[in-house]
Amino acid sequence: MKNVILYTFVCATLLSPVARGESLFGILKGAETLPKDALEVIQHVTKRYDKGQGTYEAVDTKTELEYGITDRATGAVYLLGQSIRTEGLKINGYLPKDEAYGLRASGVEASIKYNFLSPAKDDFGLSSYFATSYSWLDPHSGQDKKKLTFELELLMQKYFLDGELTWAGNVGMESTMAKRGALADLPADFEWSTDPEMEIGFRAGTGLSYRFAPNWFAGGEIVYETEFETEVGQERRSVQAGPTLHYGSKDWWLSVSYLPQISGGGEMYDNQADGNLHLIEKTKQEIRVKVGFEF
Amino acid sequence: MSNHNWLMIPALIIPAALPAPACAVQYLTLEQAQQALFPWAAQFVRADVLITQEMKQRIEKSSGVRVRNTMQQVWRAGGGGKELGWFVLDEVIGKHEFITYAVALLPDGTVKGIDILDYRETHGSQIKNEKWRAQFVGKREGDAFRLDEDIKNISGATLSCNNITNGVKRIVATYREVMK
Numbered sequence: 001m002k003n004v005i006l007y008t009f010v011c012a013t014l015l016s017p018v019a020r021g022e023s024l025f026g027i028l029k030g031a032e033t034l035p036k037d038a039l040e041v042i043q044h045v046t047k048r049y050d051k052g053q054g055t056y057e058a059v060d061t062k063t064e065l066e067y068g069i070t071d072r073a074t075g076a077v078y079l080l081g082q083s084i085r086t087e088g089l090k091i092n093g094y095l096p097k098d099e100a101y102g103l104r105a106s107g108v109e110a111s112i113k114y115n116f117l118s119p120a121k122d123d124f125g126l127s128s129y130f131a132t133s134y135s136w137l138d139p140h141s142g143q144d145k146k147k148l149t150f151e152l153e154l155l156m157q158k159y160f161l162d163g164e165l166t167w168a169g170n171v172g173m174e175s176t177m178a179k180r181g182a183l184a185d186l187p188a189d190f191e192w193s194t195d196p197e198m199e200i201g202f203r204a205g206t207g208l209s210y211r212f213a214p215n216w217f218a219g220g221e222i223v224y225e226t227e228f229e230t231e232v233g234q235e236r237r238s239v240q241a242g243p244t245l246h247y248g249s250k251d252w253w254l255s256v257s258y259l260p261q262i263s264g265g266g267e268m269y270d271n272q273a274d275g276n277l278h279l280i281e282k283t284k285q286e287i288r289v290k291v292g293f294e295f
Numbered sequence: 296m297s298n299h300n301w302l303m304i305p306a307l308i309i310p311a312a313l314p315a316p317a318c319a320v321q322y323l324t325l326e327q328a329q330q331a332l333f334p335w336a337a338q339f340v341r342a343d344v345l346i347t348q349e350m351k352q353r354i355e356k357s358s359g360v361r362v363r364n365t366m367q368q369v370w371r372a373g374g375g376g377k378e379l380g381w382f383v384l385d386e387v388i389g390k391h392e393f394i395t396y397a398v399a400l401l402p403d404g405t406v407k408g409i410d411i412l413d414y415r416e417t418h419g420s421q422i423k424n425e426k427w428r429a430q431f432v433g434k435r436e437g438d439a440f441r442l443d444e445d446i447k448n449i450s451g452a453t454l455s456c457n458n459i460t461n462g463v464k465r466i467v468a469t470y471r472e473v474m475k
Contacts, residue, residue, distance in 0.1 A: 121443065162388045163454045163458065214391065248391045
């Protein structure tokens with residue numbers, strides 16, 4: 001808990017006044033870029049919880065510094081963090097033991113977004129997004145895992161009703177190279193591979209957000225994700241959908257999203273009660289909070 | 296971390312933003328805008344226009360821009376026994392809030408000038424600059440009113456620029472359909 005407060009205090013102090021930006025959705029990204037030389041800081045906090053058995057709670061944090069390199073290109077760097085509490089659920093090959101720790105730095109990331117078409121000027125917005133990250137903690141089990149990820153997405157956006165209604169659509173893929181750290185004291189029959197693994201994932205999502213009052217937006221999104229892995233083929237697939245409430249002003253903005261998993265499949269753990277969800281790497285519930293400040 | 300401790304993160308960050316300066320930036324009052332756009336006017340006579348459904352359709356058809364409000368706030372500017380033109384107060388949607396601006400029309404419907412009364416968005420304060428506003432001077436019906444064609448865009452405020460440009464286009468069409 002101390003770590004969380006300290007980390008937050010440092011962020012809050014660094015961020016202080018002057019703000020804004022725009023993230024109308026929890027997972028989906030818009031196609032707009034920052035103007036040249038604009039600087040934005042965004043704090044992302046995601047809480048994932050409930051695997052249907054035992055106790056599972058994880059919090060992912062992402063502190064993002066975004067900069068307008070040109071009017072069309074926005075670069076960003078991120079510091080990733082996570083905390084986890086898992087108890088009473090062991091999943092062979094994935095979740096080896098109970099684990100609990102507070103917020104720890106877990107990785108770094110960098111991204112670049114390039115805008116081809118502006119949603120306000122060209123009627124239809126289109127951008128490409130490329131990100132790469134290196135992390136050393138597994139977000140699912142909380143154990144040591146070195147992971148290098150490359151992500152590429154196409155971001156689409158369209159305004160309706162003079163900008164009161166915003167549509168966004170994203171399609172993308174992610175490739176990952178990972179290697180777990182060894183664990184001592186595991187049962188003899190517990191599988192915990194420390195061989196390098198490769199994964200490739202795909203994501204597609206769409207959402208709508210409506211400005212129902214000055215500064216206030218309400219919307220919803222639906223996101224499909226799937227991941228393939230060398231050994232098991234399609235390791236998982238899931239659909240998350242839910243609402244986002246967004247407040248945006250001249251100086252800062254805030255988005256709160258509730259994104260439960262509504263359907264899923266692929267690998268399941270033994271005795272999993274929910275047969276239509278993927279609960280090994282995903283959870284039943286997810287809440288995302290983002291707050292952005294502009295300098 | 297216990298159940299809801301993670302909420303401490305946004306809970307501590309959000310208050311850090313609250314002491315930020317108040318958002319509203321009122322550049323001009325109504326009277327100041329009237330004076331700026333018609334410095335020689337001795338009086339402004341209220342002449343609001345109620346836009347009927349039929350008028351709305353005609354304006355939308357000729358301008359290609361949606362009419363959001365059916366009551367248009369208008370003043371006739373006069374001075375020295377002459378009619379100097381029309382002062383039209385309007386609002387368009389910005390990224391987050393409404394942008395309040397005024398359009399001055401000459402008696403023949405040509406744009407004499409525009410000015411910004413309220414602008415509350417993060418980027419695009421250059422909208423207030425005389426050079427950007429001057430692009431509308433002399434515009435009349437039939438002109439393109441398109442960003443990066445006859446009106447320059449301001450990066451980071453494209454939606455606001457686009458909506459103001461469309462708003463002026465709609466007011467020029469309103470003049471022809473209703474006020475002429």
